[in-house]
Amino acid sequence: MARYTGPVCRLCRREGEKLYLKGYRCYTDKCPIEKKKGPPGQHQLARRKLSEYGIRLRTKQKARRIYGPLERQFRRYVEMASRAKGVTGERLMQILESRLDNVVFRMGFARSRPQARQFVLHGHIEVNGRRVNIPSYLVRPGDRVAVREGSRSMQHFRDLAAGDAEPAMDPPAWVTVDLAALSGEVLRLPARDEIQVPLDESLIVEHYSR
Numbered sequence: 001m002a003r004y005t006g007p008v009c010r011l012c013r014r015e016g017e018k019l020y021l022k023g024y025r026c027y028t029d030k031c032p033i034e035k036k037k038g039p040p041g042q043h044q045l046a047r048r049k050l051s052e053y054g055i056r057l058r059t060k061q062k063a064r065r066i067y068g069p070l071e072r073q074f075r076r077y078v079e080m081a082s083r084a085k086g087v088t089g090e091r092l093m094q095i096l097e098s099r100l101d102n103v104v105f106r107m108g109f110a111r112s113r114p115q116a117r118q119f120v121l122h123g124h125i126e127v128n129g130r131r132v133n134i135p136s137y138l139v140r141p142g143d144r145v146a147v148r149e150g151s152r153s154m155q156h157f158r159d160l161a162a163g164d165a166e167p168a169m170d171p172p173a174w175v176t177v178d179l180a181a182l183s184g185e186v187l188r189l190p191a192r193d194e195i196q197v198p199l200d201e202s203l204i205v206e207h208y209s210r
Contacts, residue, residue: 022166056207063199066115067096073136078208091200094189101135102123103145107177107184108169109160124151146183157182 030054048057078091080094096102101117104125110116117135119125125132126148127139147157159165160179171177172194177184 009190019046024108028093053207053210056203056210059200059203062205063096063197063201066113066197066199067099067102068113069096069099071138076209078204082205083206088205090192092204093192093195093197093199093201095138096138097190097195098138098186099135100127100132100137100139101146103175103186107145107171108179109147109157109182124148124154125159141188144185146181152182 001024010093060074064071069077077095078088078092081088081095084091097106101113101120103111104116104119109125110119120135120137121133123131123133124147126146127137127143129144131148151157152161156165161182163179171184172190174190174194175186176183
């Protein structure tokens with residue numbers, strides 16, 4: 001299987017920083033990266049100094065682990081960004097943020113992007129009134145994203161609608177959310193300073209431009 005299905009906390013330890021792949025646990029002292037500072041492995045080998053190529057590669061891998069696309073799809077995003085008007089790195093980040101699973105996470109319907117991906121794959125999410133079960137579906141400004149009527153009886157969504165469960169983070173300014181109605185709207189594409197992820201996207205562009 002091409003997609004990684006192992007313990008996601010190992011991915012954070014491999015990158016040496018939190019990627020927030022585990023939901024609420026990442027915000028507590030129970031996060032494994034708080035207890036084990038070194039990379040995963042039996043002998044806890046020290047981190048080696050990376051070459052310039054290694055730095056660009058690790059940045060690309062970090063972006064893939066945060067947002068979830070496979071290599072071929074990620075390369076296609078970079079090509080799309082390079083053809084679009086504007087700064088390539090910023091356009092790449094906007095494309096990644098426009099993925100449906102990321103939008104579901106940003107709106108607070110899921111505790112993490114992996115959970116949001118699962119909700120989309122299982123058909124719990126609709127866009128403009130139509131069910132969409134493709135996590136990589138690119139949402140556009142003006143699109144309405146909501147939990148399907150038949151899925152609102154799930155305990156997770158009932159708690160959100162009733163206010164018994166808090167979302168993992170406040171929704172960003174580029175979306176509007178009504179948790180009681182379990183729906184939201186994408187107002188616009190995010191500006192780069194609104195995308196709070198630990199990435200230097202220029203290194204990703206350089207990696208694919210070599």
